[in-house]
Amino acid sequence: MKISDIVLVEVGGDFPADETHSEERRVDPLDIYTEFGDKPFSPPSPSPGESVRRTASYLEVRTDADVTGVFGPVDGPHASILRREMRGFLLGRDPLAIEKIWDLLLRRNRHSRGGYYMMALSAIDCALWDLKGKALGMPVYRLLGGPTRDAVPAYASMLGHSLQPDALVQRAREYKALGYRAQKWFFRYGPGDGGEGASRNVAMVRILREAVGDDVALMFDAFNSWDVPYAVDVGRRIAPYRPAWLEEPVPVDRISALRTIRERSGIPVATGEHLYTRWQVKELLQAGAVDVIQADPDWCGGISELMKIAVLCSAYDVPLCPHGHSLHAALHVAAACPPAVLPQVEFLILHQRNKQRFMKGYLEPQDGKIRPPETPGLGIEIDRGN
Numbered sequence: 001m002k003i004s005d006i007v008l009v010e011v012g013g014d015f016p017a018d019e020t021h022s023e024e025r026r027v028d029p030l031d032i033y034t035e036f037g038d039k040p041f042s043p044p045s046p047s048p049g050e051s052v053r054r055t056a057s058y059l060e061v062r063t064d065a066d067v068t069g070v071f072g073p074v075d076g077p078h079a080s081i082l083r084r085e086m087r088g089f090l091l092g093r094d095p096l097a098i099e100k101i102w103d104l105l106l107r108r109n110r111h112s113r114g115g116y117y118m119m120a121l122s123a124i125d126c127a128l129w130d131l132k133g134k135a136l137g138m139p140v141y142r143l144l145g146g147p148t149r150d151a152v153p154a155y156a157s158m159l160g161h162s163l164q165p166d167a168l169v170q171r172a173r174e175y176k177a178l179g180y181r182a183q184k185w186f187f188r189y190g191p192g193d194g195g196e197g198a199s200r201n202v203a204m205v206r207i208l209r210e211a212v213g214d215d216v217a218l219m220f221d222a223f224n225s226w227d228v229p230y231a232v233d234v235g236r237r238i239a240p241y242r243p244a245w246l247e248e249p250v251p252v253d254r255i256s257a258l259r260t261i262r263e264r265s266g267i268p269v270a271t272g273e274h275l276y277t278r279w280q281v282k283e284l285l286q287a288g289a290v291d292v293i294q295a296d297p298d299w300c301g302g303i304s305e306l307m308k309i310a311v312l313c314s315a316y317d318v319p320l321c322p323h324g325h326s327l328h329a330a331l332h333v334a335a336a337c338p339p340a341v342l343p344q345v346e347f348l349i350l351h352q353r354n355k356q357r358f359m360k361g362y363l364e365p366q367d368g369k370i371r372p373p374e375t376p377g378l379g380i381e382i383d384r385g386n
């Protein structure tokens, strides 16, 4: 079998504008500048019947054997790397020799180790696993050594939900009642918002803990927007509410800062969605800087690399909880890893609708757990009917 073409398939359609809109934004690294931090968040308010155009691109790795690997959506600058840099190099190669293709792509570009190049490599890798599953008639998790369980716990990731106290209480209880054993919420304030913002962050944590009681895990995400003193201060103040982790208080390359926050705040620190490859993960693990690794198969190097990262994390007894950008790929890896190595995946409540907009079916948790698709490959089928 040989790769005969690599194509980005564009799909699009018009959808009701009010389906998945955000009610609130999270804190942002730019917020330390008042021109950004003081900007009021204004949620879209579509008029009834208004629709918006949505589009997505899917990567297809086609072969001379009538088997096609699919992955996506692939939206961003790495699409042009796939088209211009990788396509010609991969034509004629054996698509089942995934490890060789991964290594060739890593070695052939001096800037291959991260960023958009690694995101493009990740997409190729995931599409090749889909292709291999289809060629062998098995879901990917079986090729990886699974299943280790029928369904994988998913936590409710609440990005975009209102942070008004009443809404917090209502939503937190709603998702607890739906069976989610864990929820992640996003801080709205950072160092640019002063003491008042810090107190509001602490109040959000307190309200949520009081709303769900002691038995639901609560995680909190600062999206790289804090600094060490701020994270230590807020971390200590939220510690009594037993956060399961504080996520990305500072950017992931600030390894010593992450370790300081972890040691001084007294709460677990998670990071990793913006990490690339096993080598970057190794640096964090060796430094004892992190309690949870959150690599994403869309970005870290694909399914092949996420499996290696899982092995590396297990050697340090640090759990891997993959970031939720690419649910299908993460779920197949999760279903092939022991629960202690990979306890749960992220499910973005508001954003998965758009991520899966042009896929047939809808992959979502039932009673807080997701079953991986049983179909050969990853289970991504493009819906061209919109």
Ligand SMILES: [Mg+2]
Residues within 6 Å of the ligand: 221, 223, 247, 248, 273
């Ligand atoms: Mg995050």
